[in-house]
Amino acid sequence: MQRSDPPGGAVFIELPARLENLQAFIAPVLAVARALPLGEERCSNLELALEESLVNICNYAYPDRDGTVRISSRPEQDRLIVGIEDNGIAFSLVEAAVPDLSVDLPDRKIGGLGVHLVRSLMDEVRYRREADRNLLELVLFFHDAEVST
Amino acid sequence: MQRSDPPGGAVFIELPARLENLQAFIAPVLAVARALPLGEERCSNLELALEESLVNICNYAYPDRDGTVRISSRPEQDRLIVGIEDNGIAFSLVEAAVPDLSVDLPDRKIGGLGVHLVRSLMDEVRYRREADRNLLELVLFFHDAEVST
Amino acid sequence: MEIDVQVEGKALVACVRGRVDTVSAAAFEKGLAYALSREEKWLVFDLSGLEYISSAGLRVFLTTARKLKAKGGDIRLAAAQGSVKKVFQVSGFFTLFKHLDTKEAALATI
Amino acid sequence: MEIDVQVEGKALVACVRGRVDTVSAAAFEKGLAYALSREEKWLVFDLSGLEYISSAGLRVFLTTARKLKAKGGDIRLAAAQGSVKKVFQVSGFFTLFKHLDTKEAALATI
Numbered sequence: 230m231q232r233s234d235p236p237g238g239a240v241f242i243e244l245p246a247r248l249e250n251l252q253a254f255i256a257p258v259l260a261v262a263r264a265l266p267l268g269e270e271r272c273s274n275l276e277l278a279l280e281e282s283l284v285n286i287c288n289y290a291y292p293d294r295d296g297t298v299r300i301s302s303r304p305e306q307d308r309l310i311v312g313i314e315d316n317g318i319a320f321s322l323v324e325a326a327v328p329d330l331s332v333d334l335p336d337r338k339i340g341g342l343g344v345h346l347v348r349s350l351m352d353e354v355r356y357r358r359e360a361d362r363n364l365l366e367l368v369l370f371f372h373d374a375e376v377s378t
Numbered sequence: 379m380q381r382s383d384p385p386g387g388a389v390f391i392e393l394p395a396r397l398e399n400l401q402a403f404i405a406p407v408l409a410v411a412r413a414l415p416l417g418e419e420r421c422s423n424l425e426l427a428l429e430e431s432l433v434n435i436c437n438y439a440y441p442d443r444d445g446t447v448r449i450s451s452r453p454e455q456d457r458l459i460v461g462i463e464d465n466g467i468a469f470s471l472v473e474a475a476v477p478d479l480s481v482d483l484p485d486r487k488i489g490g491l492g493v494h495l496v497r498s499l500m501d502e503v504r505y506r507r508e509a510d511r512n513l514l515e516l517v518l519f520f521h522d523a524e525v526s527t
Numbered sequence: 528m529e530i531d532v533q534v535e536g537k538a539l540v541a542c543v544r545g546r547v548d549t550v551s552a553a554a555f556e557k558g559l560a561y562a563l564s565r566e567e568k569w570l571v572f573d574l575s576g577l578e579y580i581s582s583a584g585l586r587v588f589l590t591t592a593r594k595l596k597a598k599g600g601d602i603r604l605a606a607a608q609g610s611v612k613k614v615f616q617v618s619g620f621f622t623l624f625k626h627l628d629t630k631e632a633a634l635a636t637i
Numbered sequence: 638m639e640i641d642v643q644v645e646g647k648a649l650v651a652c653v654r655g656r657v658d659t660v661s662a663a664a665f666e667k668g669l670a671y672a673l674s675r676e677e678k679w680l681v682f683d684l685s686g687l688e689y690i691s692s693a694g695l696r697v698f699l700t701t702a703r704k705l706k707a708k709g710g711d712i713r714l715a716a717a718q719g720s721v722k723k724v725f726q727v728s729g730f731f732t733l734f735k736h737l738d739t740k741e742a743a744l745a746t747i
């Protein structure tokens with residue numbers, strides 16, 4: 230191998246919003262991420278954020294019908310942006326209440342960690358409702374020690 | 379669940395042409411296929427054809443540099459078309475010689491089965507070279523017993 | 528996901544390896560049923576081999592801890608690594624549960 | 638991919654389960670090394686549990702058969718199912734090797 234092309238990665242996938250498709254959504258986006266200067270720990274954080282947001286769409290976005298999810302991903306100059314779209318019921322992951330994590334076990338809510346993890350582990354999370362669609366964006370900036378320019 | 383949306387599936391993925399990305403290419407395309415009236419055996423044939431053609435691109439298309447593969451997939455009226463593109467050395471999977479399968483073991487070539495399997499298991503295989511790109515298309519028609527219209 | 532549970536003195540040690548995600552969380556919970564059926568009320572999780580955990584797995588820690596607290600015991604966490612440790616920390620688990628660097632250190636707190 | 642090899646009379650039976658693809662073909666070949674090191678020169682592949690095979694796996698059948706033929710033996714295929722059976726057939730394996738519906742029938746041809 231004499232030289233390296235730019236890593237080259239882009240993903241657009243639309244599939245039924247079903248748990249059996251989780252890996253089909255996540256694996257290509259992670260492959261894009263792993264070719265970027267993000268580092269393994271942040272790629273693992275991304276994997277988790279993807280799992281949490283996709284599982285929630287599968288479980289909650291379409292309470293009374295089948296529906297699809299679109300995931301798209303492409304590096305920009307200094308960041309990776311992953312877009313996740315559905316046309317299920319309106320839900321803002323950015324504004325949703327998260328459980329109080331400072332209370333002790335008896336009072337601690339068992340659920341609600343998914344939304345909290347996505348917001349905590351990503352550098353930026355953006356949400357907007359457009360027509361009848363939820364548009365979620367997860368952003369990770371390249372700022373890993375291994376950056377190669 | 380009160381009604382079903384149309385299955386809804388579309389894939390576009392570009393990633394480095396590396397064996398570690400095989401599942402990231404294949405899983406989403408198979409998820410599209412599984413939502414279509416193709417039947418499990420033909421989906422398995424597609425999985426095999428994808429593995430063979432992608433492995434060959436990883437192994438042979440870029441002998442002296444890194445490169446990428448693009449895979450895209452979308453159902454048309456009566457068929458699923460999967461496009462596989464690379465900009466490696468020119469190679470026509472449609473015209474490549476396949477080993478003589480009628481000879482006995484001592485004379486039988488050990489390699490060359492990949493190309494043969496892709497051509498045998500798909501309903502249609504199209505190839506063209508455009509500028510410096512190899513454009514391969516694998517086609518499966520919906521003609522499974524389970525067709526639902 | 529692989530889990531094996533062993534008795535060490537008056538506590539149980541559950542060694543969890545691999546990935547605990549939405550799909551494997553149910554197997555994780557099932558793998559703990561044996562531990563919860565026993566009379567020991569302390570359970571140390573050896574997390575040195577845990578590579579990935581999502582909220583479905585975190586949920587199992589919370590419900591398991593509640594059951595053991597009802598018996599007068601609790602869980603201890605040991606040896607979480609890298610991104611898994613980060614996930615536990617961000618989820619507030621290190622204020623809910625004692626986390627020690629090694630299984631032995633965790634056993635010594637019981 | 639899982640493989641286990643057992644002696645049955647003067648032949649060996651290799652039971653192959655799961656997927657033999659580009660990635661797991663090396664493990665498949667390694668799993669056969671033991672069989673090839675033994676003195677038995679007949680090997681029956683019980684394929685009833687084989688779910689997927691690609692050309693990297695087919696290649697291992699060809700090289701294994703060559704080695705056994707050199708010793709005066711051969712391989713037999715048994716119980717290939719569904720799309721796997723189709724792949725063997727399209728690859729001309731059923732003219733190269735005897736394929737029987739069951740392991741027992743394959744052993745009876747030796």
Ligand SMILES: Nc1ncnc2c1ncn2[C@@H]1O[C@H](COP(=O)(O)OP(=O)(O)O)[C@@H](O)[C@H]1O
Nearest residue numbers: 285286289290318320325340341342343344345
């Ligand atoms: N895509 C979504 N559409 C509608 N509601 C959602 C969506 N995602 C999450 N929610 C709501 O937010 C709550 C918190 O989600 P999460 O933090 O993942 O925890 P959990 O799923 O364990 O309850 C869910 O219980 C659900 O009510």
Ligand SMILES: Nc1ncnc2c1ncn2[C@@H]1O[C@H](COP(=O)(O)OP(=O)(O)O)[C@@H](O)[C@H]1O
Nearest residue numbers: 434435438439467469474489490491492493494
């Ligand atoms: N994408 C490709 N670019 C260049 N050469 C290729 C490509 N795909 C296949 N070939 C050539 O065709 C031959 C036959 O491929 P295949 O049928 O998959 O068998 P094998 O890889 O076992 O040789 C390969 O050995 C290689 O020389």
